[in-house]
Amino acid sequence: MSESIGFEELLDSPRVQIFRQLGKHIRNRIRLLGSLFVFGFVLGYPIAGTAVSFLVKQEHLVPDGTSIIIVNPLELVILRLQIAGYVGLGLVFLALICDAAAWRKKIDIPDDVEIPEISQPARFRILISIILSIILATIGILYSWEILLPFLLDYLHQDASSAGLEETWHLQAWVGFVVSLTLGSAFAFQVPLVVILLLRGGLVERGVLSKYRRHIWFVSVVIGAMLSPPDPLSLALLAGPMIMLFEVALLVDAIIPRGG
Structure with a gap:
C-alpha cells in the first residue's frame, strides 16, 4: 500500500x-x-x-x-x-x-x-561558441571538398585501374560516400572547440588530456581507419587533422589566459 x-x-x-x-x-x-x-x-x-x-x-x-x-x-x-x-x-x-x-x-x-537563468555573459559565450562551431564546420567541409574527397576518390580509381578493372560507381553509394565524409569532416573539425569548452568549463583538467594524449591519438587513428581506405596517406588525411586540432586546442588553452 x-x-x-x-x-x-x-x-x-x-x-x-x-x-x-x-x-x-x-x-x-x-x-x-x-x-x-x-x-x-x-x-x-x-x-x-x-x-x-x-x-x-x-x-x-x-x-x-x-x-x-x-x-x-x-x-x-x-x-x-x-x-x-x-x-x-x-x-x-x-x-x-x-x-x-x-x-x-x-x-x-x-x-x-x-x-537557472542564463546570464548575459553566458549567452554571449554560447553565441560565440555557435559562431565558432559554424566556422569550424565550414572549414571542415572545404577541407573535405578540396583535399580529402579528391584524394580518396582518385586513390580508389587508381587502385581499381591498377587491377585492370573498369570502374562504374553506384550513384547512391557514391553520394553516400561523399556526404558521409563531408559531414564527418565537419564534425571532426569541432575537436578544438570541444576541447576548449571542456577545459574552460572545468569538466576536465589539462593534465588529464596531456596524460592520455596517446590514447586520444589512437582513437583519432581508429576513426580515420574506419572512414578511409587502408593506406597510410588517406589515413593521415583524416586522423592527422584531428590530432593537429587537438594539439592546437591545448596550445591555445595554454596561451590565452582564463577569466577570473
Missing part, C-alpha cells in the same frame, strides 16, 4: 508535471509538425535533384575513366525521396528547438522547481 502511495506521489510531483505539460504541448503540435514535414519534403524533392546533378558535374569528384551509374530505374527517385525526407526532418527538428524555447517562457513552473 505504501509503495502505491509513493508511486502516486511521484506521478504528482512538480517535476513529473512539467514532463506532462511538455507531452501535452507536443501532442498539440503534431499536426503543425506533420504539415511542416510535408512542406520540407515537397520543397526538398526538387532541391535533391539539383544537388545530385551538381555533385555529378563536379569533375574533381569523378576521376577520368569513371562512370556514375544507376542500377534500377527508380534509384534516382528513391535517392531524391530520401534527401527530401531528411530536409523535412531537419525543419521539424529546428521547429522543435524554437518551440521549446518559446514554451519554456509559457510553462507553469512549480515554486519548488528552480530553473
